[in-house]
Amino acid sequence: MLQEIILAGFGGQGVMSMGQLLAYAGLEENKYVSWIPSYGPEMRGGTANCSVTISDKEVSSPIITEPNTLIVLNRPSLEKFEKDMQPGGWLLLNSSLIDLEPQRQDVNVFKIPSVDIASEKLNNSRVANMIILGAYIQLIGAVSLESVVKALKKVLPEYRHDLLPLNRQALELGIELARKVL
Amino acid sequence: MVKVLMKGNEALAEAAVRAGCRYFFGYPITPQNEIPHYLAKRLPEVGGVFVQAESEIAAINMVYGAAGSGARVMTSSSGPGISLKQEGISYIAGAELPCVIVNMQRGGPGLGGIQPAQSDYFQAVKGGGHGDYRLLVLAPATIQEMVDLMGKAFDLADEYRNPVMILGDGILGQMMEAVELPSEDLSLKIPSKPWATTGAKGRTPNIINSLYLDPLELEKHNLHLRNKYEQMRQESxxxxxxxxxxxxxxxxxxxxxxxxxxxxxxxxxxxxxxxxxxxxxxxxxxxxxxxxxxxxxxxxxxxxxxxxxxxxxxxxxxxxxxxxxxxxxxxxxxxxxxxxxxxxxxxxxxxxxxxxx
Amino acid sequence: MITVFERPKSLTSAKTHYCPGCTHGIIHRLVAEVIDELGVREKTIGVSPVGCSVLAYNYFNLDMQQAAHGRAPAVATGIKRVNRDKVVFTYQGDGDLASIGTAEIIHAAARGENFTTIFVNNAIYGMTGGQMAPTTLLEQVSQTSPQGRDPSLQGYPIRMSEMLATIDGAVFIARVSVHNPQEVSKAKKAIKKAFELQQAGRGFTLIEVLSTCPTNWGLSPREALKWLADKMIPVYPLGVKKTPEEGEI
Missing domain, CATH: 3.40.50.920 (Rossmann fold)
Structure with missing residues (x-):
């Protein structure tokens, strides 16, 4: 198993912490993991992204040039990274903010209006990223829901642990939505 | 021991603290900023000192002063900042002071870029500043190795009374990987440094110096340094x-x-x-x-x-x-x-x- | 036999390399006497710079560090942060402090580093052979201002003490001179006060000492003392520039 994931979106959409959750969850399952952010001026204002590797083997380079999973939360990210994807990979996109159709015919696409769903069903648009992460868990199966929930406890600061149930709900919602399409 | 997920720069900083480093002097530059961020919080917790200097030049000279006073001390930077530090590094090598210098390399020359590179290789291994001298240069490939080499870096610095460079890059600094930190050894013994300037109480004064106006004396000093560098071969x-x-x-x-x-x-x-x-x-x-x-x-x-x-x-x-x-x-x-x-x-x-x- | 005069314990017996008539020797002695009087010889660490006083580590009978050009305040910062209960001073000339080391001295003051700087201003680079310094007076001839310092070409002399006195972290800044016995005595008082304030943990202290350079000024020692009084003091007025209390020293 080798998951090479790029997660990208606007700063503040939670792509960095999504990536960290995946890395922690992988570590929880004794896999080799790495996480590396894009850094420098581009993290201010523009598109933020991070690369996460989850693998059965030692990670060679944490820098991912050809992801087999791409999670994009905004349109510039789709435009930037879609062309680099490995054929047969998974493209998960936030269709609440992306009104563009993916060009690639050789990848699996899962569109999810995560912001709308988060607002409607959970009354909190801020957990939109967790819905997508839930879908990732269901579609790829690289890490389990339980591992991600354990990871949440590490990534969320202690004083935010009251948000754990909400985040779990969002993850479960994403899993359910993805199950329907499979 | 439990493995934790840590950013390279932070893991390195924590490993330095656990190796007995109590003083850090630095100046901001990407991609190593998490090292000073971390130590600004961490060092005061262990009775240490963090100073953000006015420049890399000042920072390395603060390292000189602290190292000459017998402390375990470190600075970190990246390419352009390391160039500025070369003056001080040469003095530190000349005065035979132990310290650790971290270079999280980025692309150059000039301002270059901020993405990972290994373009400071010559600068690191051939001396870097003026005069005949060498640094011990350690090049970790994983965050775990970076952590493991930190204690060794301080030990080698003390043993040889020589600056040691950790030559990393933007990847190693910025990435997160699982890492097992060394335990916090409170009884950690730092070798005694009878040559340090601590006030000449009941002894003749100690002088930290790299000036030898007599060429015969300087040649003797140069040859002494060469012997030291020869001896370092056993550390390869x-x-x-x-x-x-x-x-x-x-x-x-x-x-x-x-x-x-x-x-x-x-x-x-x-x-x-x-x-x-x-x-x-x-x-x-x-x-x-x-x-x-x-x-x-x-x-x-x-x-x-x-x-x-x-x-x-x-x-x-x-x-x-x-x-x-x-x-x-x-x-x-x-x-x-x-x-x-x-x-x-x-x-x-x-x-x-x-x-x- | 009664001893009426002896070498301070804080000076070694080494013969100095200073030129005849140079006032570095007096200033060394004042610093050494103050250290002796305060009884801190065994807990003092000095920093010698690059410049005429580069070899000061041979003359002070103290733990000493030799610093790179201009960097003495940074080196002293490192020393003092490690040796918080010790007395630390830098001894710097005008090229060292007011030219190449301007950033270091200003920021040491701004951080309120708790050490004392002895700033020897003789309006010229001595060690390297009489080049123009940032403190060189207008119309003063040097190797690199052979027609005399012309402000349209070489700018103006810089008053470090006045500048540093504007900085919050500096607690005591004074300019003194050593061109006659009265001023020597005042200079010593100022140096002593700076060291005492340091011992009390008050912050950054600096004493600027106007000094002669007969060799590079091209004057006899006696003429040099007069030149200092007549030419330098009008540009660099003596006195306390900043003090924690009211009043003169």
């Missing part, structure tokens, strides 16, 4: 991976070596007899280990994120007995396994045709 370290029967050996350090290691596995899967030699100390260069690893090699390829800097030392240390080729990316680009495999296959085909490369 390298890692081999599948080199026993390797007809082609990749040589790379740090992040580039990680990519090269993946190439070895991919090449082996295609039936190519590929191996990797990874120097862990860049000065002293692990010459004997390199030669051993390349014993059966028809070709050697350096995998580097610089424009043919490592290749010079590899050729020199192989005594020009094996053809050494270059494969690298620069400017913040990372060589890919595909690039390297392509190079290997070209060489393998040439070998097959019996041509001399």
């Amino acid at each position: 370290m390298g890692e081999t991976y599948k080199t026993e029967d390797a007809e082609l050996v990749l040589v790379g350090y740090g992040s580039a070596a990680r990519v090269a290691k993946a190439v070895v596995d991919q090449g082996r899967a295609r039936g190519l007899k590929v191996g990797l030699f990874r120097p862990i100390t860049l000065f002293p260069f692990p010459k004997d280990d390199l030669q051993k690893a390349c014993r059966q090699a028809n070709d050697v390829i350096t995998v580097e994120m610089s424009l043919g800097q490592l290749i010079e030392d590899v050729r020199y240390n192989l005594e020009f007995k094996v053809p050494v080729h270059y494969c690298g990316r620069v400017g913040g680009m990372i060589p890919t396994t595909r690039d390297i495999l392509a190079k290997i296959e070209v060489l393998a085909n040439l070998q097959g045709e019996g041509e001399k490369v």
Whole structure:
């Protein structure tokens, strides 16, 4: 198993912490993991992204040039990274903010209006990223829901642990939505 | 011990604290900023001191003062900042003071870029500043190794009374990986430093100095330093991976070596007899280990994120007995396994045709 | 036999390399006497710079560090942060402090580093052979201002004490001179006060001492003392520039 994931979106959409959750969850399952952010001026204002590797083997380079999973939360990210994807990979996109159709015919696409769903069903648009992460868990199966929930406890600061149930709900919602399409 | 996920810069900083480092002087520069961020919080917790200096020049001279006073002290920076520190590093080497300097390399020259590179190799291993001197240079390839080498770096600095450089890069600084930290050893003994300036209480004054106006005296000092650098040879370290029967050996350090290691596995899967030699100390260069690893090699390829800097030392240390080729990316680009495999296959085909490369 | 005069314990018996008539010797002695009087010789660490006083580590009978050009305040910062209960001073000339080391002295003051700087201003580079310094007076001839310092070409002399006195982290800044016995006595009082304030943990202290350079000024020692009084003091007025209390020293 080798998951090479790029997660990208606007700063503040939670792509960095999504990536960290995946890395922690992988570590929880004794896999080799790495996480590396894009850094420098581009993290201010523009598109933020991070690369996460989850693998059965030692990670060679944490820098991912050809992801087999791409999670994009905004349109510039789709435009930037879609062309680099490995054929047969998974493209998960936030269709609440992306009104563009993916060009690639050789990848699996899962569109999810995560912001709308988060607002409607959970009354909190801020957990939109967790819905997508839930879908990732269901579609790829690289890490389990339980591992991600354990990871949440590490990534969320202690004083935010009251948000754990909400985040779990969002993850479960994403899993359910993805199950329907499979 | 539990493995935790940590950013390279933070793991390195914590490892420094656990190695007894209590003083840090630095100046902001990407991609090493998490080191000062972390230590600004952490050092006061252990009774240490963090100072953000007005410049890298000031920072390294603060290191000089603190090291001369017997403390375990560190500074960190990246390319342009390391250039500014060279004056102080030369003085520290000349005055024989122990300290640790971290360079999280980025692309150059000039302001260059902020993405990972290995373009400060010559600067690190050939001295860097003015005068005949060397740094001990350690080149970790994983965050775990960076953590493990931190204690060693401070120990080597004290043992040889010489600055030690940790030569990392933007990848190692910025990435998160699972890491096991050394335990916090409260009884950690830092070697006594009777030469340090602490006030001449009941003894003759101690003087920290690199000035020798008499050329005969300076020559004596230079020769003494040379002997020290010769002795450092025993500290050389390298890692081999599948080199026993390797007809082609990749040589790379740090992040580039990680990519090269993946190439070895991919090449082996295609039936190519590929191996990797990874120097862990860049000065002293692990010459004997390199030669051993390349014993059966028809070709050697350096995998580097610089424009043919490592290749010079590899050729020199192989005594020009094996053809050494270059494969690298620069400017913040990372060589890919595909690039390297392509190079290997070209060489393998040439070998097959019996041509001399 | 009664001893009426002896070498301070804080000075070694080494013969100095200073030129005849140079006032570095007096200033060394004042610093050494103050250290002796305060009884801190065994807990004092000095920093010698690059410039005429580069060899000061041979003359002070103290733990000493030799610093790179201009960097003495940074080195002293490192020393003092490690040796918080010790007395630390830098001894710097005008090229060192007011030219190449301007950033270091200003920021040491701004951080309120708790050490004392003895700033020897003789309006010229001595060690390297009489080049123009940032403190060189207008019309003053030097090797690199052979027609005399012309402000349209070489700018104006810089008053470090007045500048540093504007900084919050500096607690005591004074300019003194050593061109006659009265001023020597005042200079010593100022140096002593700076060291005492340091011992009390008050912050950054600096004493600027106007000094002669007969060799590079091209004057006899006696003429040099007069030149200092007549030419330098009008540009660099003596006195306390900043003090924690009201009143003169």
